[in-house]
Amino acid sequence: MDAHLPLPSEITPPELYARRREFLQTAIGVGLAAVVPAPALAAADAPTPLRHVTGYNNFYEFGTDKEDPARYAQRLITRPWQVRIEGLVKKPVTLDIDDILKLAPLEERIYRLRCVEGWSMVIPWLGYSLDTLLRRIEPLGSAKYVEFVSAVQPETMPGVRSRVLDWPYVEGLRLDEARHPLALLVLGLYGETLPKQNGAPLRIAIPWKYGFKSAKSIVAIRFVEHEPRSSWMKANPREYGFYSNVNPEVDHPRWSQASERRIGEFFKRKTLMFNGYGEQVASLYAAMDLRKHF
Amino acid sequence: MTIVPMPIAVLKTLTFVLCLLPLGWYGWNAWHDMLGANPIEAVTRGLGTWTLNLLLITLAVTPLRKLTGWHAAMRLRRMLGLFAFFYAVLHLTTYLWFDQFFDWQEIARDILKRPFITVGMAAFVLLIPLALTSNNRAIRRLGGRRWQALHRGVYAIAILAVLHYSWLVKADQSQPLLYGGILAGLLGIRVWWREQERREQLAGKYSPQPKSRIIPLIPR
Numbered sequence: 453m454d455a456h457l458p459l460p461s462e463i464t465p466p467e468l469y470a471r472r473r474e475f476l477q478t479a480i481g482v483g484l485a486a487v488v489p490a491p492a493l494a495a496a497d498a499p500t501p502l503r504h505v506t507g508y509n510n511f512y513e514f515g516t517d518k519e520d521p522a523r524y525a526q527r528l529i530t531r532p533w534q535v536r537i538e539g540l541v542k543k544p545v546t547l548d549i550d551d552i553l554k555l556a557p558l559e560e561r562i563y564r565l566r567c568v569e570g571w572s573m574v575i576p577w578l579g580y581s582l583d584t585l586l587r588r589i590e591p592l593g594s595a596k597y598v599e600f601v602s603a604v605q606p607e608t609m610p611g612v613r614s615r616v617l618d619w620p621y622v623e624g625l626r627l628d629e630a631r632h633p634l635a636l637l638v639l640g641l642y643g644e645t646l647p648k649q650n651g652a653p654l655r656i657a658i659p660w661k662y663g664f665k666s667a668k669s670i671v672a673i674r675f676v677e678h679e680p681r682s683s684w685m686k687a688n689p690r691e692y693g694f695y696s697n698v699n700p701e702v703d704h705p706r707w708s709q710a711s712e713r714r715i716g717e718f719f720k721r722k723t724l725m726f727n728g729y730g731e732q733v734a735s736l737y738a739a740m741d742l743r744k745h746f
Numbered sequence: 747m748t749i750v751p752m753p754i755a756v757l758k759t760l761t762f763v764l765c766l767l768p769l770g771w772y773g774w775n776a777w778h779d780m781l782g783a784n785p786i787e788a789v790t791r792g793l794g795t796w797t798l799n800l801l802l803i804t805l806a807v808t809p810l811r812k813l814t815g816w817h818a819a820m821r822l823r824r825m826l827g828l829f830a831f832f833y834a835v836l837h838l839t840t841y842l843w844f845d846q847f848f849d850w851q852e853i854a855r856d857i858l859k860r861p862f863i864t865v866g867m868a869a870f871v872l873l874i875p876l877a878l879t880s881n882n883r884a885i886r887r888l889g890g891r892r893w894q895a896l897h898r899g900v901y902a903i904a905i906l907a908v909l910h911y912s913w914l915v916k917a918d919q920s921q922p923l924l925y926g927g928i929l930a931g932l933l934g935i936r937v938w939w940r941e942q943e944r945r946e947q948l949a950g951k952y953s954p955q956p957k958s959r960i961i962p963l964i965p966r
Contacts, residue, residue, distance in 0.1 A: 508783030516918035519782065569916070571784055616917045687917055706860055706913065708852070715783045719847070 500573040521649035539674035540595035578640030595675035600667035624680030698727035793837035800830035862913035869906035
């Protein structure tokens with residue numbers, strides 16, 4: 453018997469992603485739409501070309517220019533890599549990246565990514581729900597939030613020498629947000645291992661929040677009681693709130709969030725509430741004033 | 747070795763061509779799809795940067811002349827200033843067209859609500875009268891003194907332009923600080939010279955016939 457398991461990259465070569473839309477359109481044509489999950493059909497969300505996904509990044513550890521991560525991140529050391537699970541948990545553990553990779557089968561999820569700067573992409577991520585990992589951890593009753601700490605490698609990261617942000621990069625989610633099935637632990641994209649400039653070897657993708665909420669190159673996941681202060685909140689509390697849900701009605705003080713430019717498109721498109729994932733996530737914020745908790 | 751002074755016509759032609767190079771560079775790269783993932787932003791930013799560059803270069807002309815004695819530089823100042831305006835027009839056009847698609851309501855809201863756009867727009871509006879009076883007829887009509895007073899407005903415009911840049915940047919202020927530093931130097935040296943002049947006057951060194959060569963405002 454042939455025991456060879458195909459790698460994700462063997463299943464779906466990048467050229468085929470471009471034809472996904474054709475497939476969806478055909479599917480709609482023959483009345484199969486019902487079997488395709490709703491978010492996948494919302495608007496024409498063709499995946500952004502790989503060269504843009506890996507060539508236009510915000511990863512300030514490698515510099516503040518969009519091209520800096522692609523230029524400098526190749527030096528990032530991603531093996532060995534450990535992730536500490538700590539804070540308010542019954543038993544703190546340190547997980548090896550190779551164990552995390554084997555923890556659950558990798559799924560492909562095509563998510564929209566909306567940057568706070570007013571541009572967006574569509575990225576076929578590879579990973580599994582963050583909850584799959586969090587489920588194995590027993591938090592204490594007092595844990596209400598999760599903090600994500602990114603790596604600091606001064607010898608490979610030219611950006612951390614400047615005090616642009618308070619290093620290490622810290623982001624956070626409310627525990628129920630982190631456990632939402634759409635919150636993805638990312639280990640790859642476009643059917644390949646996660647490129648370094650996109651946050652190798654593991655990152656998260658929280659598609660209903662602005663891109664900076666999706667921490668890259670994570671080295672620690674910390675359960676805490678109080679709302680964490682993220683690096684961006686420390687840098688500018690007036691402009692960056694803890695929740696940072698994509699919200700066309702709440703402007704960033706320096707630019708409107710009503711519309712966005714999808715990378716590769718000429719005209720701008722209207723930004724959708726919760727980046728179009730409202731149906732799935734709006735209930736998380738049912739009783740909240742999202743103008744106040746921006 | 748002797749430096750052969752370039753005829754002014756050659757110098758002007760050279761400056762003209764050099765000033766068009768950034769535009770050519772962006773045009774060529776846009777045509778060949780070499781401006782990266784977000785070409786519209788790259789063009790808008792690039793044109794803004796060159797507006798600022800040319801504003802500072804224009805402001806460097808007088809100090810350059812005083813420090814080096816290269817008086818011919820003065821004859822390039824008008825062209826440099828007008829090119830700064832030219833790039834400002836292109837920069838604004840990319841914003842109005844490709845960012846807002848001439849949605850005037852949204853543009854008005856931006857000008858009122860976004861401080862970096864407010865100061866940027868103010869700088870542009872203030873540049874218009876300077877551009878319109880950058881000709882010999884305007885100098886004659888206004889008189890040298892009034893013309894000069896009007897054109898000193900460029901100091902405020904340059905400050906607004908650097909603020910525009912600084913308030914736009916998310917976190918990394920190194921570039922805006924560099925521009926701010928250069929501008930502070932260019933304005934500071936003028937303040938210092940003025941102060942020197944004032945002291946000399948107070949010390950009675952003032953002579954009604956200044957020894958330095960008078961640069962005619964209206965070039966022949």
